[in-house]
Amino acid sequence: MTDHELKLTLAMVVLFLPLLAAVGIGLGARRWRGLSAGLSLGATVIAFVCSLILFIKFHGAPADIVPATDAAFHGIQWLQLGDFSVDFAALIDPLSLLMMLIVTTVGTLVQIFSLAYMRTDAGYSRYFAGLSLFLFSMLGIVLASNLLLLFIFWELVGVSSYLLISHWFEKPAAADAGKKAFITNRIGDFGFLLGILLVWQLHGTLDIIELSNIGAVTTAAGLLIFCGAVGKSAQFPLHVWLPDAMEGPTPVSALIHAATMVAAGVYMLCKLFFLFTPDALVIISWIGGITALLAALMAIQQNDIKRILAYSTLSQLGYMVMAVGCAGPAASMFHLTTHAAFKALLFLGAGAVIYSCHHEQDIWKLGGLRKKLPLTYRAFVTGALALAGFPLMSGFFSKDAILAQAFMANQPLFYLGVAVALLTAFYMMRCVLVAFHGEPRGEAARDAHEAPGEMTGPLIFLSILSIGLGWHFFGLNDFLLNKNIWLGTTITGAVIPNEITHTAHLAAMISGTIASLAGLALGWVAYRGVKQDPLPGMLGALARGMRDKFYFDELYAWLNRWTQERLARYADCFDRWIIAGLGVRGSSGAVDLTGCLLRLVQSGNLQTYALLLALGLLVMLTFFLF
């Protein structure tokens, strides 16, 4: 078996096994809960193993498209019309190998965790089918070799996310959240689609490899493509769906809304880095920065443990996008990887807490869990420290890389980044202190007991990754800094990812450490042993604003009501009253009325008839004779 064939086989196994699992569950396995879970988990584990083999074996190889270069597989065309063709082919480059590995790893862990977490759920089989479908779609994004294929899987992850968020569809909040997520994503996808169309018009191709040989052409195309990432990675101004998506089961939040799907936007930006002009990058970086700051501020005043994590996810995604904008896709991918580990850890930890505390999610009703759930506590703290960028944790290194990029590209963003790092440390400290320390403040917290092994096992594994992923020993950073793994950077005129200078490195390291420690310290001071949140008293209106997410939901609801809904109402009224009413009924009524009037002529009186006859004759003679 040649390398090429091996690559192809493994990639296809990775991609299609989850789909087969989903189809299998849908077609009949859903009647047996264990079989469904087994199918799904088995597929994911095999996919994980294959990904691992692929990564180890090929992580240094240049980008390769399978099977389009393989004559035997040339037939797999999804669509072909003249000069417009969409090949179903996988683009395997080091970046996609890394992403595959991340997705399958987290996927495996989350599924193991779910075995216990969802055990009593009525929609157990449906849940695993959804997860498998999601994994298929996500891996499709990772492997897609052209933009349209990417868009297809992009949409499919959207729908699997929709299905999983509204898994508990009887709950109105969950159902609404799913809908909101899907529609908000669709707004981003709208831009994405236009971007694809524009790229096709300007470049004449949609194939990523071919595109990478052309490079960026206009700012507009890049920005439109970026719209897709704004939607999927929940960037400002389309960030509103992600917190609501926490209505889904917690493992889903861990997998989809923390580690993988929301990172797909960042992944796409990194992979298509060559499509962005410097102007586009500036805008991208600012969007990322704003998202990071806003989300961090909002996170400070949230009380739901999952929502805190959701806002922190938003904030970290903003970080990654900012890094891409600062011409640092390597830093971005680095943070994406570490973030996947520690945020999955945090979410699963939160899941364990929620599981143990009978679905109590308000941190002010928890407390004192440190003693009841020691293992979970340790895991959660590990994750929190990693997220806060505590020195030598994985998050420290990746955040450091991003700050360094920002330092070189855009100084204001650097300071913004530092501020965000401080805020991050602060709210994570708040979360840990309030939820785990002190005395239990609610029934649920008092009765809590440690979760079973299926749940703690993944926690331990992820804790290890969260600590060590950034170390030089893992080689992740070096791997990403290798220029060869980036598409399109070899052509002339392309934007080259920045190389981090020593000064930047130093500045980032020092300010990052200080921010992290300062944030943790502030949090310790503010929340040590408190019974209720002291911040609203100190900050007043600002704290309210943070708690109410700066009123974005209200703003959008208002906007929607005043634009689209109002238009819809006008259209409906127009339809009902003007077209169907005035137009159709009106004209038929007019005809009817004319008919009634005309009939008056037939008065029944012979004399009138004779008169009309004579008049008719007269009219006829007048008209046609003279």
Place this chain on the structure above:
Amino acid sequence: MSPLTYIFGWPILMALVLMAVPRENRSVFRWGAILATLGSLVLALFVFAKFEPINDLTSINHGYAFVQTAEWIPSLGISFHVGVDGVSMLLVLMAALVAFAAACCAGGIKAREKEFSILLLLMTGGILGAFMALDIFLMYFLHELALIPTFIMIGVWGRGENREFAAYKTTLYLSLGALLALVGLIMIYLHYETFNLPEIIHRVQSTQPDLMTTGQQGLIFALLMFGLGILVGLWPFHTWAPLAYGAAPTATAMMHAGVIKKFGLFMIIRVALPILPDGAQQWLPVLAWLCLGNLLYCGLVAMRQRDLNGLIGNSSVAHMGFVFLGIASMTLIGLTGAVMVMVAHGLLAALAFALSGHLHQQARTLDMDKLGGLLTVMPFWGTLLLMALLAGCGLPGFANFAGEITVFFGAWKTMPLITGIAAWAALVIGAVYMLRAARQLLHGPRADDAPHTEDIPGWHKLPFIILLGALLLFGFAPKLLTNKIETARESLEHVVEMYKRK
């Protein structure tokens, strides 16, 4: 004899046979209809499989396969003339699929089964024949044969308070459309003195390209565009559609929304575009803007619907906008996309109306405010409805997406603004109303006073599965569609070339 003749002759023959059966034998009618449509379906699949492209436009059959001709009214230049190319082949297959599904779904009819079955079969035969006719008169004639049962079925077996109004409005509206188109067709005939479609097209494209002046072409094209547009629900002539589908019995709504409505579009592609390239040049820009009326405006109207059928009806009108956009783009890609959307939407509309028909049969209401949480009580139905709704908002994996995206690619280069607005309507507005329906009907808690509903039993699932299966099949492998359309490529290219000639 060509197998095509059997495909559409078989249901008509069955209708005639059923006329002689006494009305007491209720099940005979039901099974007769199913059997006849199944026969057509099997034959259509056979033809689909055997179909071999004949790309030689100069051949005696002008690139059509399975051609059969016979004299009918020679003194008017009218003949019995059937044949298929890639485009009509797909529509025939889709029509046969939907007809079979509709016959299976006709079980809800509990009164006058005899007449219903006969009308359904006439409808099926008529529309199948209309898609394969190569004589313009025959085409029109068979379409009318399919259209008229619609009116009767809405009037007799329709539901709701205003079914009579719906029947009247539909009749008058659609007849007006058909008549306008007829005037246009007669005007074409007066120039060429024949109704033989391939011959006329051949003369337009090679020997007599300038037989009609630009002004005449413009007039005729306008007549065809608006006449056929009324049949399809082109904005602003669409208000009959939601009304009619709201009142029509399930099988009728499936057949009409799914298949018969496609005829207007088919005729624009088949007759108006090739014969009237100059007319097309004058009017297609107008059509491009009108299609936004469908996509955007009807989408917005659909957002306001409280009734499931109203929503599906409006959305089905909205989806016609894609086809119009594809036609207006006048590119090979756009036209291909238009045909794909026609096929996909035919299957989808039939599926959606079949589902809403089942719900109505169970709950006696389609008011979305009164229903909720149905996914728990009717998992199979609910899953299918969810998939249909998602297909309706253009989710990849369903044939609709393949068609819509192709249309966008076809239209983008020439009309970026319109395509952009259309994409907004497709991606966002479509998602808003489709998911709203899912949220209200399937999700959420069940109301305490919700009517008792039961899932689709046993073999009754078959038609649903067939329709959904076809949607998924063509969605995952749109090449199955494009391969067939590709065989008509040369003639489509001719059309595009003629269009761009000036």
Place this chain on the structure above:
Amino acid sequence: MNLSLISLEIGVALLGVLVLLAGLWTPPHRRSALGFCTALGLTVLLALLVKQGMAIETLTDSSGGFVRDGLAVFFKALFLLAGILVTLLTMGFANRLRTGGAEVYALNCFALCGMLFAASANSFVMLFVAIELITITFYVLTSLQSHRLRSLEAGIKYLILGAAASAVMVFGIALIYGSAHTLQFNLIADGLAAGHMKQLLLFQLGALLLLAGLAFKIAAVPFQIWAPDVYQGAPAPVTAFLAIGSKAAGFVLLLRVLYTAFQVQPDGPRLLEPTAMFSVMAAATIIFGSLCALRQRNLKRLLGYASIASAGYVLLGIVALNERGAAAVLVYLAGYLFAVIAAFTVISILTPEDEDEDLSILANLHKRSPLMALTLTLAVASLAGIPPLAGFLGKFLLLRAVIEPAATFPWLVAVALLGVVASLYYYFGIIREIFWGTGQWWTEKAPETAAIKLADSQVVVLVVCVLGMLAVGLYPQPILEIANAAVQGLGL
């Protein structure tokens, strides 16, 4: 004088006289045998006519006033067929007449005789006599149910207005005679062609008055005023005969006068402006007939208005001023024959003795008599122009004729389309009453449900009409050929 030329007319007249005489000795309960004999006799005559064939050689008598060409033969066959069907239809109705059980058959024969002459008229003398024979007979026929005030009233209205129209026409003939110095069609044409026409204004005035008289016969606006009342008041079989026979006679005379005598052609001498006149007339007729019928509940009156609208459509074929138009008129009338007779047969059976022919009498018809329901539905669909019935073909041909590239009247076509759409509304109303009518909602009376027993003669009429509509609609090739050949003689 070659008697064999008019043998058909003689035969029909003789048949009428024989029936009248036989009626004297026939006891009242055997009267239907008279009808049967009449129908048989007419059938034999029709068979003879067909056997002589549509021999399309033009034969004229020595004086030139009578012509027997394709057109004449076509219409003679049409009239005879109508006569046979109406006679059969009358057999079922005769017991309602109270008086004149035998006379009705004889009068039918005489009217038919007039029509046969009209089909062959080639001079104004013949035209006048034929028309008067038809009209005066119809005065009597209309008021034959003299115990019904409506019948009598209709007769008198028809009489006064019809006589006035005749007087107008005759005055027109006089003026034409004054300017052309002859009453023979082809001689007038020769005179026109040779430019002998001196007093042009006189001729035009005369022609207009003459056309007004003919327009009265076909009930075209503004001379439609009599039609609704007479259609409503006359006994149903008479209305049927009036609707097809009298109207078709009007049209054959119109064709002859316009094309043979006046030689109007699209590019001919501009003595008249027939195109403008007839297009306005057609449009007004279509609009008036269609709109007035919309809210009409009396079935016969409704069909009266509908027949006005139909006359408008037929006029479209005359507007076209070409062979196609003329042929379309012929085919349309052939289809119209079956539809109208079918409709009036059903009405004649259903109409209660002393009541209105309100639409509600149709309620439950599909249960009471499926054959009648089917026939009436098809008849109405055919009148509305729905394929695959004869009416569709007729309207198709008329539209085709009027949409000629040379003479486009966009507004006229638009009016015609609107008329068709409006007509769908009221025809659909009839079908609705048949299948899901609920009877008279304003009274508490439940609709009749008793099954209706049809007489054999009525079944024959219904079946013939259904077959006729379907045959003309589905396989029109033969009739098209005949019609095309028939209009050759018009000199277009």
Place this chain on the structure above:
Amino acid sequence: MTDVGLEHYLVVSAALFCLGLLGVVIRRNLIVMYMSLELMLNAANLALVSFSHHQPPSPHGSPLDGQIMVFFIITVAAAEVAVGLALIVALYRKRQTTDVADLTSMKL
């Protein structure tokens, strides 16, 4: 003595015709209306006869045509009168009236 020419006859004829028409239009009694109709027919007769009399020699058509026509008209008119009067009598026996205003059972 003034020569009475074709024009004079025609003027009289036209006047008669118009008078007849006017009579039909304005009179309410059926019998009088009927008489007016006869007047119109006779106007036509007068015109025909005078045309026939003043017809110049012409290659086609006999000058007697017009007068033959007149005989036909008179005959037909007689038949018409017979039928008409019978109807009016029948009406009178049924309704005791000959006023047209009473004949409006069918309208609209």
